[in-house]
Amino acid sequence: MLNYLLRRVLYAIPILLGVNLLxxxxxxxxxxxxxxxxxxxxxxxxxxxxxxxxxxxHGYDKPLFFxxxxxxxxxxxxxxxxxxxxxxFVFDFGASDDGRDIAREIGQRMWPSLAIALPTFIVGLxxxxxxxxxxxxxxxxxxxxxxxxxxxxxxxxxxxxYVIGGQYLMGKLWHWFPISGYQPGLDAWKFMVMxxxxxxxxxxxxxxxxxxxxFIEEIGKDYVRTARAKGLSDLRVLFKHVLGxxxxxxxxxxxxxxxxxxxxxxxxESFFGIPGLGSxxxxxxxxxxFAIVRSMVFLGSLLYIIGLVLTDxxxxxxxxxxxxx
Amino acid sequence: xxxxxxxxxxxxxxxxxxxxxxxxxxxxxxxxxxxxxWRQVMRSRMGAATALILSVYVGIGLLDSLHYVERLxxxxxxxxxxxxxxxxxxxxxxxxxxxxxxxxxxxxLATHLYAKETITGPDGVEYxxxxxxxxxxTHLLGTDKVGQDVLYLSLKSIRTGLLIGSLTTLIMLPFALxxxxxxGYFGGRIDDAIQYLYTTLNSIPGVxxxxxxxxxxxxxxxxxxxxxxxxxARSDVRLLALCAILGVTGWTGLARLLRAEAxxxxxxxxxxxxxxxxxxxxxxxxxHLLPNVMHLVLITVVIDFSGLVLAEAVLSYVGVGVDxxxxxxxxxINGARLELAREPVVWWQLAAAFLFxxxxxxxxxxxxxxxxxxxxxxxxxxx
Numbered sequence: 001m002l003n004y005l006l007r008r009v010l011y012a013i014p015i016l017l018g019v020n021l022l023x024x025x026x027x028x029x030x031x032x033x034x035x036x037x038x039x040x041x042x043x044x045x046x047x048x049x050x051x052x053x054x055x056x057x058h059g060y061d062k063p064l065f066f067x068x069x070x071x072x073x074x075x076x077x078x079x080x081x082x083x084x085x086x087x088x089f090v091f092d093f094g095a096s097d098d099g100r101d102i103a104r105e106i107g108q109r110m111w112p113s114l115a116i117a118l119p120t121f122i123v124g125l126x127x128x129x130x131x132x133x134x135x136x137x138x139x140x141x142x143x144x145x146x147x148x149x150x151x152x153x154x155x156x157x158x159x160x161x162y163v164i165g166g167q168y169l170m171g172k173l174w175h176w177f178p179i180s181g182y183q184p185g186l187d188a189w190k191f192m193v194m195x196x197x198x199x200x201x202x203x204x205x206x207x208x209x210x211x212x213x214x215f216i217e218e219i220g221k222d223y224v225r226t227a228r229a230k231g232l233s234d235l236r237v238l239f240k241h242v243l244g245x246x247x248x249x250x251x252x253x254x255x256x257x258x259x260x261x262x263x264x265x266x267x268x269e270s271f272f273g274i275p276g277l278g279s280x281x282x283x284x285x286x287x288x289x290f291a292i293v294r295s296m297v298f299l300g301s302l303l304y305i306i307g308l309v310l311t312d313x314x315x316x317x318x319x320x321x322x323x324x325x
Numbered sequence: 326x327x328x329x330x331x332x333x334x335x336x337x338x339x340x341x342x343x344x345x346x347x348x349x350x351x352x353x354x355x356x357x358x359x360x361x362x363w364r365q366v367m368r369s370r371m372g373a374a375t376a377l378i379l380s381v382y383v384g385i386g387l388l389d390s391l392h393y394v395e396r397l398x399x400x401x402x403x404x405x406x407x408x409x410x411x412x413x414x415x416x417x418x419x420x421x422x423x424x425x426x427x428x429x430x431x432x433x434l435a436t437h438l439y440a441k442e443t444i445t446g447p448d449g450v451e452y453x454x455x456x457x458x459x460x461x462x463t464h465l466l467g468t469d470k471v472g473q474d475v476l477y478l479s480l481k482s483i484r485t486g487l488l489i490g491s492l493t494t495l496i497m498l499p500f501a502l503x504x505x506x507x508x509g510y511f512g513g514r515i516d517d518a519i520q521y522l523y524t525t526l527n528s529i530p531g532v533x534x535x536x537x538x539x540x541x542x543x544x545x546x547x548x549x550x551x552x553x554x555x556x557x558a559r560s561d562v563r564l565l566a567l568c569a570i571l572g573v574t575g576w577t578g579l580a581r582l583l584r585a586e587a588x589x590x591x592x593x594x595x596x597x598x599x600x601x602x603x604x605x606x607x608x609x610x611x612x613h614l615l616p617n618v619m620h621l622v623l624i625t626v627v628i629d630f631s632g633l634v635l636a637e638a639v640l641s642y643v644g645v646g647v648d649x650x651x652x653x654x655x656x657x658i659n660g661a662r663l664e665l666a667r668e669p670v671v672w673w674q675l676a677a678a679f680l681f682x683x684x685x686x687x688x689x690x691x692x693x694x695x696x697x698x699x700x701x702x703x704x705x706x707x708x
Contacts, residue, residue, distance in 0.1 A: 014521065015525050015528055018521070018525040019525055026537055030545070031541045038548070152694075155690065156631065156683055158635050158638050158654075160639065164662050164665065266532055282643055285645060286643075293537055300530035304529075
């Protein structure tokens with residue numbers, strides 16, 4: 001197990017390095033720091049001096065990979081690649097374009113993100129799996145057909161519709177919850193209910209249909225017939241045997257997203273005014289703040305790789321035959 | 326009126342796509358294994374109905390892809406001058422909708438404007454009331470903020486949605502096919518390298534990777550603004566760039582499926598036999614592997630299509646979608662979502678965008694189910 005984990009960590013390094021090279025290529029080579037300065041200064045204020053000043057203020061006035069003017073080891077280390085890209089590995093995210101420390105912002109903003117994403121994830125998983133099992137329980141009847149049609153219809157609706165519709169109905173028309181905003185502490189729930197509900201409804205079509213397909217495939221297998229022949233009740237067969245055996249594909253899709261819950265959802269957070277990492281990212285994209293975008297890409301990749309390792313570990317828990325070596 | 330046809334890049338790619346499909350259909354028209362599943366799709370009531378809806382959408386999209394510019398009236402003998410506004414055959418058909426512009430919002434089939442204005446009566450007395458529309462009762466779905474007909478906007482959005490759905494696939498397919506099959510068939514180092522490539526791409530959060538690439542493209546377009554003759558050409562290039570980005574980032578899912586399938590196929594007797602006879606790798610790949618994974622490719626293509634149409638709206642909202650000046654479902658929603666706070670509510674623009682998108686995506690999803698059932702015997706009756 002320990003051996004396996006060590007190997008996975010080593011394997012993560014080239015992947016993160018690849019991610020960094022990719023974003024570095026996009027943001028520093030395809031787009032030069034000069035382009036960046038021009039965008040930020042605006043068309044009216046572009047002069048050679050202004051660009052130079054902007055670059056030195058934001059630390060972009062260095063060569064890409066090799067600094068001929070520096071001495072010794074600094075020839076390699078005093079470059080954009082080391083300063084802006086490799087330093088991400090030690091969580092030194094640097095400052096955003098408005099001069100704030102990105103690492104501190106991330107530390108503060110991940111909690112509101114988690115407050116929305118975690119309940120959505122847990123309640124969603126339970127709800128979708130139960131709904132799918134319920135459909136499978138009534139398989140072949142009108143209830144099942146109706147449920148599947150409902151799922152397809154729900155998944156054909158744009159996610160933006162759920163957000164806008166939910167905000168309009170629950171916030172504006174019925175005055176159940178504040179339309180947007182967030183408040184830490186005990187009053188947070190008032191702001192959490194609507195985003196969570198909206199995300200749940202938005203995801204039900206896709207996920208339930210997927211789980212139903214898994215369970216239907218499982219229920220045709222011999223062990224299910226055996227279990228029923230032994231006289232077990234339908235519910236017991238479903239919840240114990242079918243669910244248990246469908247666990248591996250469920251875990252494959254589910255565990256990998258757990259670490260990413262920290263990053264929140266772009267759409268939900270920006271519509272509901274949650275001061276989390278999702279809205280942080282969307283603001284950065286709209287303000288073309290590449291420093292933040294780079295940091296979030298790195299963070300996202302790191303969390304994804306952690307998710308992959310967690311997935312493998314979860315297999316050993318779901319299926320004793322799986323051994324990690 | 327004199328016109329000059331204009332071939333935008335996306336139009337050219339659509340023609341290429343159509344030509345490819347036509348050639349494939351022509352070549353395979355006698356092939357029973359090719360025809361049987363499609364016959365099954367078209368014989369089912371659901372398959373035929375959704376195919377009909379989809380072909381109406383495609384028809385509108387194609388009409389909207391025949392672009393031209395009008396010749397400006399000028400003195401005879403003078404060199405021809407053309408308007409900077411690129412129009413399409415659909416615009417020509419919908420001319421009344423396109424040119425009958427009101428001042429601002431008006432509800433569906435309304436006779437008066439949405440907002441009150443100060444009007445000077447015939448007796449010179451000023452009063453505030455809803456001014457009558459210039460074209461009362463003609464706007465079936467109302468008008469938007471600058472008075473454009475919402476039905477016209479919705480019909481124009483169809484092309485954008487279809488383009489994103491189809492061109493992305495066109496760009497994604499070569500990557501997925503070559504890399505996925507190569508990884509599975511050759512194994513070893515090649516497999517390692519390809520797996521590394523798609524794990525790396527997969528590990529970056531999708532929206533962020535797309536956003537990063539789109540931001541870069543945006544900067545490049547802004548710095549080379551002089552390369553584009555018309556606004557339509559600029560937004561067209563941005564749309565293509567978006568498709569390219571979605572394609573280059575989106576091939577991983579299909580490639581993984583194809584890799585697994587190729588891994589399985591390569592051990593089967595008919596491939597082993599071909600290899601024993603000394604058939605070259607290239608020939609095995611083309612003649613024995615490719616035809617046997619085509620059902621996976623087709624199924625994925627139709628399933629991905631609806632997801633891409635929906636993604637356009639979200640990406641445009643994030644600000645990394647199509648050009649803000651281009652008519653698309655995402656831009657329609659974006660422009661109207663804040664108007665729900667007004668009293669009375671301006672709902673028609675949102676409703677129209679969501680409805681047109683819903684019908685398209687629902688038809689595509691249901692059609693995809695039929696195609697999957699017909700092509701993948703294992704999935705029958707599953708969903």
